Amino acid sequence: VSTQSTGNPLNQVAVYGYLNTGVHMLHPTTDSTVVGECKSGKFEGFDQMNTQLVLNVRDVVLGCDEPEPHQAIDGSLLGAALLRALCYCNVTNKAVKSGHTLHTRILVIKGSPDGRGQYMTIMNAIFAAQKNKIAIESVVLGEESTYLEQASEITGGTYLRVSDHSALTQYLLSVFLMSIEFRKTFNIPPPNKVDFRAACQCHGTMLDTGFVCSVCMTVYCSFRAICQSCNAHFKLRTAVKKVKKTAGKRKLENGKS
Amino acid sequence: VSTQSTGDSTAASAKREKRRLIQQRLSNVKLGVMRHLFVVLDQSQNMEDTDLKPCRFICLKRLTEGFIMEFYDQNPISQIGLIMGRNGKGYKVSELSSNINKHASIVQQQSGCEGQFSLFNTLQLAHKTLTGMPSYASREVLLIAGSLTSVDPRPIQEIITSMVEGNIRVSVIGLSASVQIFNRVAAATGGSYHVMLDEQHLQELLRFHCTPPTATPTMEPTLVKMGFPPHTSTGALAVCQCHVDEREKCELSTTGFTCPTCKSRYCEVPVECRLCSLTLVCAPHLARSYHHLFPLHLFKEVEMGMGDGRCAGCEGELSAGDGAVSYQCGECLKLFCYTCDLFIHDMLHHCPGCEGS
Numbered sequence: 337v338s339t340q341s342t343g344n345p346l347n348q349v350a351v352y353g354y355l356n357t358g359v360h361m362l363h364p365t366t367d368s369t370v371v372g373e374c375k376s377g378k379f380e381g382f383d384q385m386n387t388q389l390v391l392n393v394r395d396v397v398l399g400c401d402e403p404e405p406h407q408a409i410d411g412s413l414l415g416a417a418l419l420r421a422l423c424y425c426n427v428t429n430k431a432v433k434s435g436h437t438l439h440t441r442i443l444v445i446k447g448s449p450d451g452r453g454q455y456m457t458i459m460n461a462i463f464a465a466q467k468n469k470i471a472i473e474s475v476v477l478g479e480e481s482t483y484l485e486q487a488s489e490i491t492g493g494t495y496l497r498v499s500d501h502s503a504l505t506q507y508l509l510s511v512f513l514m515s516i517e518f519r520k521t522f523n524i525p526p527p528n529k530v531d532f533r534a535a536c537q538c539h540g541t542m543l544d545t546g547f548v549c550s551v552c553m554t555v556y557c558s559f560r561a562i563c564q565s566c567n568a569h570f571k572l573r574t575a576v577k578k579v580k581k582t583a584g585k586r587k588l589e590n591g592k593s
Numbered sequence: 594v595s596t597q598s599t600g601d602s603t604a605a606s607a608k609r610e611k612r613r614l615i616q617q618r619l620s621n622v623k624l625g626v627m628r629h630l631f632v633v634l635d636q637s638q639n640m641e642d643t644d645l646k647p648c649r650f651i652c653l654k655r656l657t658e659g660f661i662m663e664f665y666d667q668n669p670i671s672q673i674g675l676i677m678g679r680n681g682k683g684y685k686v687s688e689l690s691s692n693i694n695k696h697a698s699i700v701q702q703q704s705g706c707e708g709q710f711s712l713f714n715t716l717q718l719a720h721k722t723l724t725g726m727p728s729y730a731s732r733e734v735l736l737i738a739g740s741l742t743s744v745d746p747r748p749i750q751e752i753i754t755s756m757v758e759g760n761i762r763v764s765v766i767g768l769s770a771s772v773q774i775f776n777r778v779a780a781a782t783g784g785s786y787h788v789m790l791d792e793q794h795l796q797e798l799l800r801f802h803c804t805p806p807t808a809t810p811t812m813e814p815t816l817v818k819m820g821f822p823p824h825t826s827t828g829a830l831a832v833c834q835c836h837v838d839e840r841e842k843c844e845l846s847t848t849g850f851t852c853p854t855c856k857s858r859y860c861e862v863p864v865e866c867r868l869c870s871l872t873l874v875c876a877p878h879l880a881r882s883y884h885h886l887f888p889l890h891l892f893k894e895v896e897m898g899m900g901d902g903r904c905a906g907c908e909g910e911l912s913a914g915d916g917a918v919s920y921q922c923g924e925c926l927k928l929f930c931y932t933c934d935l936f937i938h939d940m941l942h943h944c945p946g947c948e949g950s
Contacts, residue, residue, distance in 0.1 A: 416948035419941055423906030426936045456887070457943050459880040464940040467666075490877060533821040534876035544823075544853040545871070547816035550627055550729040551808070552886055553879045559816055566623075568814035 414446065414483065415457030418472070422461060425470055440470045441493065443512055444484060447477045455483070462487045473512055477501060482531065489530045494519070537564060623808040625731030626882045627817075628671035629689055630664070631719040632657065632735050636679035636703070637710040639740040639769070645792055649739050649768060650706050652792060657737075658697045660799040665693050667803045667885070669878035670863055671730075674722065675699060676715055680708030681744045683715035689722060691863045692835075710738060712774065713745035716752050716763065724759045729815040732761045733784070735802055738775060739768040749774055753781050760811045766798050783809065805885050820871045822850040822862065831858045834867050884942035892920035892934055905946045906933035922946050 425440045442465065465472055471493035474484035480497060488495040498507050511519070533542045536557040546555045552566035562569055634653065645652040661673060673696055675687035687699045716734065723732040734756075743749075756763060756778075764784035765775040771788050779786035789795040826848045834857045836843045849858040855869040863874045897919050902911045904919070905927035911919045920934040921927070927946030929937065937944060 413948065415943070416945055419937075419943055419945040419948060420906060422941060423904075423933045423936060423945060424908065427907040427909055427930075427932055430932055456880070456883055457948055459877065460884055460942050462877075463881060467940060486877065529824065529826065531823065532875040532877065533823060534879065543821055545818060545820045548819045548879065549814065550812075550817055551623060551814045553626065553882055555819075555876075555879070556816065563814070566814075570814060570816050 413454070414444070414450075415454040415461060418442070418444075418458065418461035418465075422464055422468070422470065426468065429468070440468075442470060442472045444472065444474045444487075445477070446474060446481055446484060449479055450481050450483050458483050458487070462490050465491050475504075475507065475512070477504075485530050486532065624805040624885055625808040625812055626668065626670075626805050626885060627730040628668055628733060628805060629674075629723060629726045629730050630671065630733045630735060631674045631676055631689070631723065632660075633676045633678060633683075633715045633719065633737070634703075635710050635736075635738045635740055635768075636677045636706050637708055637740045638706060639710075640706040642739070642769075645768075645795075653737060653739075653768075654700055654703065656792075656796055656799060657700050659796070660803070661693060661696050661700070663800060664803050665691070667881070668805060669881045670872070670874055674719075676718055677703060678710045678715040679706065681711045681714065683711065683718040685718055685722075689726070691865070692861075709742065709744045710740040711745055712736075712738075712743040712778070713747060713749060713752050716756065716778075720752070720755055720759055720761060723761050727815075728760075728811065728813055729817060731806065731808065731812060732759065733806070734761060734763045736763060736765045736775070737768070738765060738772075741769055741772055743774065749778070753778055756782050760809060762806065762809070764802060766795070768795075805882075818871065820853045820866070820873045821876065822852055822859070822873050824848075824850055833858045833860045835860050835864065887942075889938060889942050889944060890923055891938075892922050892929065894918045895921045895928065902928055904928065904930040904933055906930070906937065 421442050425442070429440065462472065465487075470491065472484070472487040472491045473493035474481070474488055474495050476484060476495070476497045485495050487493070494511065496507065496511060498504060531542065533544065534546060534555045535541060536543050536546055537554050538556060541557065543555065543557055546557055547559060548555055549563045549566065549568060549570075551568045552563060554563060554565045560570070634657065636650065640648070640650040640653070642649050664671070664673065670691070672689040672691050673687075674685065674689040675696060677684045677686055686703065687696055690696075715736070719734045723734075726732055761782060762784045763778050763782045765779050765786045767775060767786070767788040769788075771786075776786050778784075787798050787801075789798055830845045830847055831849075832843055832845055833849055846858075849860055850862050850873060851858055852866045852869065852871060852873060854871055855866060857866060857868050859866075859873065863872065863878055865872050895918060897911060902919070903909065904911055906929050909930055911928060911930055919928045919930060922929070922944045925944060925946035927944075929946075
């Protein structure tokens with residue numbers, strides 16, 4: 337965060353933290369409680385910012401209680417965090433003076449797995465980002481995330497999976513610090529093939545061909561009589577019987593004989 | 594119209610207009626998300642009028658290109674075709690397809706306004722193609738007419754009856770004045786008729802037609818077979834089917850989308866496979882239509898009392914005092930400022946407060 341702010345005095349940074357219970361804005365915050373002197377030789381403004389950030393993260397993590405046994409954890413709230421980040425980007429873009437341009441990017445650092453319930457929220461956030469030319473870049477610490485892969489592909493950002501957590505700072509500084517145009521001149525890991533196939537509603541398996549309900553767009557792997565989501569009734573298409581062939585054959589026999 | 598405390602009056606009326614448009618989108622109504630739309634453009638002598646700068650036709654061409662982009666953005670699995678009406682006849686310049694760039698370039702190439710507009714001939718041309726389309730998709734015609742007259746070989750009532758029989762919805766945008774016959778065509782077929790006031794209004798009217806209309810009872814729900822082709826960069830060397838007719842652009846390559854059933858190669862999706870007629874799409878294309886099917890409810894206008902609050906979307910300060918309003922979500926009861934409210938309803942279609950709890 338410090339290096340981003342040093343790069344250009346007009347750079348603005350905002351940090352959001354998210355869990356399965358909620359989304360919290362970590363920086364910039366309205367209430368700063370750090371008053372003590374800075375001990376190391378760092379620039380005072382950055383030191384305050386760093387300490388405040390660490391304190392906020394600690395508060396949020398300690399503040400979340402153990403979940404009740406009957407509450408299912410459906411993955412952390414990536415969708416909600418993206419929505420709030422997009423609102424903030426929108427407001428800062430509107431506040432920019434005419435003549436200046438502000439290039440906005442969202443960097444997501446993700447440790448938890450994908451939650452299926454968040455699909456629609458994340459897709460809508462991706463399309464909103466694409467329309468506003470905001471690139472979504474992602475650093476994934478745990479297992480692969482198909483949502484973030486698709487997000488980076490659609491919005492024009494970069495997706496990176498980091499296996500060695502201790503080297504995280506190095507990854508962040510070398511890959512994500514620069515804006516996207518400059519990155520093309522540097523040697524960065526090439527993007528993987530992104531799987532854009534749909535998953536069927538009943539089993540969750542990826543499909544090559546599927547059946548799509550014309551009313552609500554849900555995807556199924558095989559024909560069924562009623563759509564699960566919208567209760568539309570589908571008619572079974574009957575096969576067309578071929579009657580003409582026999583009449584033609586009979587005619588030929590008559591002609592021959 | 595007050596100009597003192599609420600600031601300038603045009604901003605306040607723009608706010609009200611936007612909220613009214615959002616309110617018109619009802620929920621729990623079946624929508625025709627898969628659409629086959631013919632855009633009919635008037636190319637008669639009236640289109641050389643200069644009430645839209647530089648002339649009506651050039652302005653309309655520009656707005657139609659923008660409309661095509663926006664239409665495919667909101668309805669990715671739909672198809673558009675283009676018909677021009679000039680010299681008393683209809684000319685189909687572009688077949689129904691999902692190819693955005695082709696349509697945009699064809700619109701750009703059109704030039705020259707001559708003769709008179711014929712309502713019967715242009716609608717009949719659209720009718721011929723649309724009746725061959727499957728019944729689960731909506732069949733629509735959008736007519737943008739600048740002329741006040743029409744030359745027709747037969748009575749208009751005939752074409753109105755055949756449109757109604759073919760379940761085709763005709764909507765008209767008039768550029769000059771209200772014409773009775775357009776009104777009748779639109780009313781009989783279940784479409785809408787608007788007359789534009791100025792260029793910005795025309796743009797808004799075009800935008801209105803990007804949202805899917807309510808489904809007619811004749812549209813049967815069907816399970817449509819679709820293919821989800823993987824994008825390969827190391828496939829077999831092949832020529833893509835989209836450019837096989839054009840000698841300049843046709844080349845061997847290993848990248849592209851491969852149809853799952855007949856293995857033919859395409860550069861872009863969505864597309865209808867030329868060999869096996871399978872509709873090829875990506876999962877994000879289907880996801881783009883979800884926000885029409887599950888729209889976000891309108892937020893309530895709430896007077897801000899004393900004591901400051903922060904907007905739940907952007908963490909900005911909510912102005913307090915007389916006349917200042919903030920917007921409250923009915924489900925999670927969080928407050929939002931005007932900019933966030935507009936952004937949420939226009940682009941995001943999800944409330945950050947509801948999602949975040």
